[in-house]
Amino acid sequence: MWRYLKRLIIGKPLKSTDEGGQSLNKFKGLALLSSDALSSVAYGTEQITAVLLTLSVAALVYQIWIAALVLVLLFAITLSYQQIIYAYPSGGGAYLVASENWGRTAGLVAGGSLLVDYMLTVAVSTTSGTEAIVSAIPGLYNYRVLISCLIVVFIMLLNLRGMRESASILTVPVYLFILMIFIMIIWGGYNILTGQITYHAASAVGAPVQGMTLLLFFKAFSSGSSSLTGVEAISNSVPNFKKPKEKMASHTLAIMAIILGVFFGGITLLSYYMGIQPNAHVTVLSQIGAGVFGHGGFMFYVLQLSTAMILAVAANTGFSAFPILAYNLARDKFLPHAYLDKGDRLGYSNGIISLAIGALILIIMFKGETNLLVPLYSIGVFIPFTLSQSGMIIHWRKHREGAWVFKATINFIGALISAILVFFLLVLHFVNVWPYFIVMPLLILLFYRINEHYRKVSTQLEVSHEAEAIPESFSGATVVVLISDVTTMTTNAIAYAKSISDDIIAMHVSFDSNPKREEKVGNDFKKAFPEIRFVNIHSSYRSIVNPTLRFCDVIAKRAEHEGNTTTVLVPQFVPKHHWQQILHNQSGLRLRAALNSRQNIIVSTYNYHLE
C-alpha cells in the first residue's frame, strides 16, 4: 500500500538514461531562476518601513532614499555576477568560487551558509506567501503555521516527482506575478496622476524628521537589502541554459535585474505616496494592492494569489539549489554519501527531503513570522556573496587576462557592498542574527569531521594497505545457533547450520523464573538433535544479551584458534503484517545489535515466515 501511494504521489521510477540535459531559453530561465529574487519585493519594502516605523510615521519618508541605495546595490551586484557567469560557465556558486580562490574553509563557510540559507529561502518564501493569503482571507490568520507547512510539503512532493515537470508549471505564476505588479505600478501611477489616489505621506521628501539617526537609516537599509536575495541563482545555473550559455545567462540576469529594480522602486514609491504602514495582519504589498485596485475587487485577489504563487515558486528555487550543493559537498566528502544518490525520479531525494525538514523546523520554531526570519536569511546570503565576489578578485589576479583590472574592480565593489551589509546586519540586527554564529562553526566542524572520517575509511580499505598481511584463509566454520524453544523454527535453523558447518553449538539462555520450562527445552532439544552440542547458559539478570555475548566470545576465540570462522545464527520471525513485528523479535534485534560489535563474529539471520 505504501508503495502504491508512493508511486501515486511521486510517479513511476525513471531510468537513469531518461535524464536529458535541460536547456533553458531566456523566457523559461527567467521563470525558473528569478522567482526567488523577484518575489522578494513582496517583503522587501515592508522590511524597510517596519524598521523606520519604530521611530515615527514621519520617518517613513526615508524609504525613498533607502530604496535608491538598494537599487545602486542591485546594479553593482548584477554586474559582479555577470562576471562570475563568464568566469565559471560550468555553474559558479559561492561554494566553488570561494573554495577555489580562498581555500577550503572559506568554501565551506560559503557552502554551509548557503545550505542553511536555502532552508531559510524556503521558510521565508512560504511564510510570506502565507501572509499574502492571510492578507486576502483574514479568517485564516490563526492557521498560518499550518498553511506554511502544507505548502512546504507540497513543494517537496513536486520536487520528488522531478524537476522537469515542475519547470513548466512554474512559468505561469512567475509571469502572472510580473504582469500583475506591472499593472499595479502603472495603474497606481496613472491614478496618482489623475488624482484618484491622494497623497498620504506623513512628511515630504527633504523635510527634517525628528529623531532620525544614521544608525536607524542603516538598520532599515540592511533590512531592505533582503530584496536582493536570490540574484545569485542564475549564475549558479549557467550549464542549464541554451547555447551560447554564458550570453543567455548574462542577459537573463540583466533582464531580471531590470524587472526587480522597477518593481522595487515602483512599490516603494507607491508605498510612500499612499502613506502605507506595515502591520502584522496585512502586508504592505497587499495594502498597496487594495489602494490601487480597491479592496476585495477581482484584481486585488488576483494580485494576492499571484504573490502567494510566486513565493511558493521562490521556495522551489531552494529545492533546485540545495540538493545540488549538498551533492557537491558530499562528492567532496563533507556530507554523507547519501546525498549522492538519485531517487526514483532522478532528483536527489535525500537533499530534497532534508531541505523540507529544515524549512519546516524553521517555520515552526519562528512560528511562521517572516520578520524574524529575514535578517537571518540576509546574513546567510551576504556572507557567501562577499566570499564569492572577493574570490573573483583573486581569480582575475591569477589569470590576468584582458581587462582584468576593470573586472576585478567591479567584483571589488560588489564584494565591498556585500561586506558592508554583513557588517550592518551583524551590528544592527545582532538580536536576530546571532544563531548564525553558533550554527556555522558547528556546521564547519561537522563538515571536517565527516571528511576526516571518510578519508580514514578509504585509507583503511585500500587492499594494498594490508598487502603484506597474509590473506586470511580458514579451515572451517563454527556455528552457534541461538535457541529459545524447540519448534519448527529451531529444526529449520539447525538444518541450515548443518549445510554450512560440521561444528554446531546450540545455545539457550535460561532464567530462574520457570525452571521446569527450562528443563523441558533442554530435554526436547537433546531428543530431537542428539548429535548436536546443547549449551544452557544461566542468566541471573534476566538479560539475554550479555550472557550470549560472553559465550559467543569464548566460542569465537576457540574457533579462531582452530582456524575456523564463527557464525552466530539468530532465528527470527517474519510476520505477515508489519504491525505484528512488535509482537516478536525484540530480543533478536538486541542480540544482533550487540553481536555486530564483534569483528570476528558473523551474524546470520534465519527468517522464519509466519503464515
Place this chain on the structure above:
Amino acid sequence: MWRYLKRLIIGKPLKSTDEGGQSLNKFKGLALLSSDALSSVAYGTEQITAVLLTLSVAALVYQIWIAALVLVLLFAITLSYQQIIYAYPSGGGAYLVASENWGRTAGLVAGGSLLVDYMLTVAVSTTSGTEAIVSAIPGLYNYRVLISCLIVVFIMLLNLRGMRESASILTVPVYLFILMIFIMIIWGGYNILTGQITYHAASAVGAPVQGMTLLLFFKAFSSGSSSLTGVEAISNSVPNFKKPKEKMASHTLAIMAIILGVFFGGITLLSYYMGIQPNAHVTVLSQIGAGVFGHGGFMFYVLQLSTAMILAVAANTGFSAFPILAYNLARDKFLPHAYLDKGDRLGYSNGIISLAIGALILIIMFKGETNLLVPLYSIGVFIPFTLSQSGMIIHWRKHREGAWVFKATINFIGALISAILVFFLLVLHFVNVWPYFIVMPLLILLFYRINEHYRKVSTQLEVSHEAEAIPESFSGATVVVLISDVTTMTTNAIAYAKSISDDIIAMHVSFDSNPKREEKVGNDFKKAFPEIRFVNIHSSYRSIVNPTLRFCDVIAKRAEHEGNTTTVLVPQFVPKHHWQQILHNQSGLRLRAALNSRQNIIVSTYNYHLE
C-alpha cells in the same frame, strides 16, 4: 556513556533472586495504596462546585447534598470491595473478576478501561499536582504542561529503579498530606466556631435556588464521584500484605475509606461555609487553605507542597498497577510479549515506559487541564467497577457459601451505584467522555487481533505439526557475496564465505553513471579472486535492492534444486562512533530488509570494523 547514564539513573541491575515478596503492614499499605483515593479530595470538591457554578453562585449550596450522596456511595463501594478482598485473596482486579465471571470480552473491557485509566490517573494526578504548585506560585502558571511532564518523567525513572525503593519514600508525602488536611479541617472548624472565619455562603441550606434542576444536580454529582477513584487499589494488591492478608487488606481499606470520607466531607463543608468559588488559577483546596491558614503563611505552603506531593505519589499508583495489568494481559496473549520481561531492576520496564508515554500524550493533548481529563477518568473507573462488582454477584451465586445472598446484595448495591454513575457520566458529560467509546472498541479489537496472531504462531511452531514432513537436510551451501568495491572488506568477506561454502558467487550492481569505475571493479575483482564467479548486474533505475533481490531469487531457486541452502552475505561497516553510522550502510540496511522477506534465503552480515 549511555550505559553509564542509565546505570546512574536506574541503578545497577538486580539478580532475579533478589526479588523478595513485599509484605505490607497497614501503615505502609495505606501509604502505598491509598494515595490515589485520598489525593482525589484535592480535585473532588472542585469538580462539584465547577458544575454548580455554571448555574449560579447560589447553587453552590447543593455541594452539601451532593457530598452526602458521594459519602453514601463511598460506604457502599467500600463494603463491596471488602467482599472482593475475601473472595479473591490472590489480588482481584477488575480484569480477573470480570473475565472469570462475565467472560472474556467483559474482562477485556475492564482490562482495557483500566489500562487507559491508569494513564489518566497519572495524567490527572500530575496536572492537579501542578495546579497545587501553581496556586502557591502563580508565576509558574504558563509552565504547567512542562511541569506536569517533568513530574511524569521523574516518577517513571523512580519506578524504573524499582518498586521497593519507592515504597519507603512514599510514606512521607502521604502521611504529611493526611496530617495537613486533618489540621486544616480541625483548625478551620475551630476558627468557624470562634468566629475567626465568617460565613460567606451565597445561600442557606434549604433555601430554594432559582434554576436548579435535577439534571444539573446529577451532573455535579457524577463529577464529584471522581473523588472515589482509586478505592479499588487495595483490593488488587492483597498478596502484598502481611498475613493474615485478607484481614490486613480489608482493615486498611476501611481505614482509608474513613479518612477519605472525613476529608471529603470536611473540605466540602469548609468550601460551602467560606463561599469558595473555583477558578482556573487557584484550586478550591488552596483557597480553603489560604482562608484557614492565611495566604502566604508557612502552613499554607506546607499544605500546597503536601498536596502536590501526594498527587505525585498518586500518579505512582498508576505505575504500580499498569505494568502488572499489562503483564496479566500479555500472559493471556492479549498484549505483546514484551510486557512480560522484567528490566534490570526487576520492574516491568516496558509497562512503566508505555504508561509514562501514554500519560505524557494525554497531558499534552489536553494541555494539562485537569477539568477536561476528570470525566474521562471517571468513566474509565466506573465501568470496571460495575463489571467487577456485578461479576461478584455471579461469583457468589456460583459458590453459594454462607450468607451468599447478603454478600451478593452488597455487591449488587455497589454495582448498581456504579452503573448509575456510568449512565450519568455518559449522558451528562458526553462532550468529554465520547473518546472512551472510540478508543475502547479499538483496544478490544487490538487485544483479539494480538491473541489470534499468537495462537496461530504457536500452532505453526509445534514440531509435531510438521512431523509428517521429512526433516529438511541439505547437501551444501551457496553463498552470494555482495560487492560494491574491491577493498580489504571484500577480501575478508570472501575469506569468510570460503569457510562456509565451496559455491560462492560475487555480485555487483552497476549503474550508468560511471562506466569506467564499474569496469574497474570487475577487473580488480577478477584479478584478486580469479577462482570466484563475478556477476555484474546492471540497474537502469539506480536501485540496488530490486536487481539484487531478483538475482538472489534466481540463485536461491537453483540452489534449492541442487539441495543447497542460500546465504547472502552483506558486508557492512561498523564505525567507531555511533554518529558515523549515518555516513555508511544505507544500502546495506535496505538490502537486508528486502532479503528478509525471502523464506529460503539466509541473510548474513559481515561486520567490518572501522578503526
